[in-house]
Amino acid sequence: MRAAMFDRYGPAEVVRIEERPVPEVGDGEVLVRVDASAVGVTDAVSRSGSPWFARLFFGLRRPKYPMLGTEFAGAIERVGAGVTRFAPGDRVFGAAEVGAGATAEFVVVGEHGAIAQAPRGLDAAHAVATVDGFLTALPFLRDAGEVRPGQSLLVNGASGTVGSAAVQLAKHLGASVTAVTSGPNAELVRSLGADRVIDYTREDFTAERGAYDVIFDAVGKRSFGECRRALTAHGIYLTTVPTGAIMLQTPLTRVFRRGRRAAIAFTGLRDSSVKGRELEQLTSLVESGAFVPVVDRILPLDELVAAHHRVETGHKVGSVVIAVSDAAERADSVSEANGAGA
Ligand SMILES: NC(=O)c1ccc[n+]([C@@H]2O[C@H](COP(=O)([O-])OP(=O)(O)OC[C@H]3O[C@@H](n4cnc5c(N)ncnc54)[C@H](OP(=O)(O)O)[C@@H]3O)[C@@H](O)[C@H]2O)c1
Incomplete structure (x- = not known):
């Protein structure tokens, strides 16, 4: 699978897209086929290692977590033994554990982690923009x-x-x-x-x-x-x-x-299962029209460096979304046609 990686702190250009094995799904876990991910300020901080105190968490001399990305939206590809909350094909969104690497074609998440059924009527690119x-x-x-x-x-x-x-x-x-x-x-x-x-x-x-x-x-x-x-x-x-x-x-x-x-x-740093329940609340709010996504722009995975530069301006309007699959890239043309986003 294609995944966003980096192995040293530095400017946006240290980020690259690499081929990695699809992660194994363990008991109580689900494998998500990612359609869209996001780049936020926390991703930019973990990639740059700045401000310095962030390194207490992300690794003092070099990054402890070489796979980038936290938020994802996509579909359940496979479920591990004992999983009851999700089934293959479910449309989901959420936030993976630090280091799991959600800016990739697949990511593994615990079924009781920060994951929930995605709001109906919202494509992956707009769903992922609501999470962070x-x-x-x-x-x-x-x-x-x-x-x-x-x-x-x-x-x-x-x-x-x-x-x-x-x-x-x-x-x-x-x-x-x-x-x-x-x-x-x-x-x-x-x-x-x-x-x-x-x-x-x-x-x-x-x-x-x-x-x-x-x-x-x-x-x-x-x-x-x-x-x-x-x-x-x-x-x-x-x-x-x-x-x-x-x-x-x-x-x-x-x-x-x-x-x-x-x-x-x-x-x-809060418990992932708490976030999972909050995401269920988010799904209800979006479906009732009480919460809408705000999308700065949708960029393809190959333009991840540009996404990091955009985040670093400090002036994004809502979230910078990464279209990991063709489906999410198509969402971009639909939102442009409808005049959505910044
Ligand atoms: N503590 C936590 O648990 C936690 C969790 C998540 C995020 N964060 C932090 O939350 C912060 C915000 O993240 P974000 O993604 O929302 O950032 P962001 O999208 O980059 O914020 C952009 C906003 O900041 C405004 N802005 C820029 N300069 C300003 C100024 N001088 N005065 C007032 N507003 C100004 C922009 O307005 P204009 O574009 O109109 O200028 C825009 O409204 C980050 O530092 C992130 O690390 C903390």
Whole structure:
């Protein structure tokens, strides 16, 4: 099978497509024939080994996980002994374990891992685009932010993968949503449900006072210190990006729970079976029309280097999708014909 590989940290060009054996499927596992995968910021970080602290997880001197890719959408090719949740031919989507290598023609996933039946009516390229944003934004908003109906919430980086999911989920949870993005993406975030849009190139939301119960900095561009006064008296600041400051602020502000709080979470490290159940919820939300995919672009597997370059701009609109099979490439022509994507 063809698979995305790399063997040293470096620029996008260290990524190459290689022939590898199709992985064996063990007891309790399924083999997925991948139609579409995605390249996200985490893939770019694991490939570049930067920032340096990422190497504590991905390998200090050289990459521990030479196969790239986490998210996948496709069909069950084969099931291992004892599998009851899936059968060959089922359309599925999900997130493979780190190192399993989902940007490949096949990937093996535990049947109780982060995998679920894909939403009906969505092709693989659009299904895969929903996974990373949803599995990141949901625990931030539901668990760390405890978002409730009627709350006022701001999403910084609202047109990216995580931000576009957060806008939709926050609306679903009943919050009033302010989305921060640059001007050209204002219409998109409004269409996702944002009640108000701030163009960060013209206006600084941190100058507001006592305005938000939750500030979710989906791209880690503003610190707790900068956002503090824009929060209500018991408001919470959430960020996806680790810094020394937030690693201290998270436990300290949790202990002194009376004032404004700050928190970071590491959503990718959660139990896979929990993510699997959340993906079932995502399928329902997509099928009911409450959650839509946002696709920056769909590139063929051979253009994986270009996909990594696009991710590194920090300005993708939703997710960068890799069409692994011809079926997913055809989805690209359909979405272009319909004017979907960026
Ligand atoms: N902690 C965790 O568990 C976890 C899990 C997953 C991801 N992450 C992290 O989450 C972050 C976001 O990922 P992503 O895929 O959503 O990123 P992304 O798609 O690259 O984010 C792009 C968004 O950021 C906006 N943006 C760029 N510069 C900005 C600025 N100066 N101020 C405000 N907005 C700005 C862009 O707006 P314009 O294009 O309009 O400028 C766009 O809305 C990454 O750092 C990733 O590593 C963390």
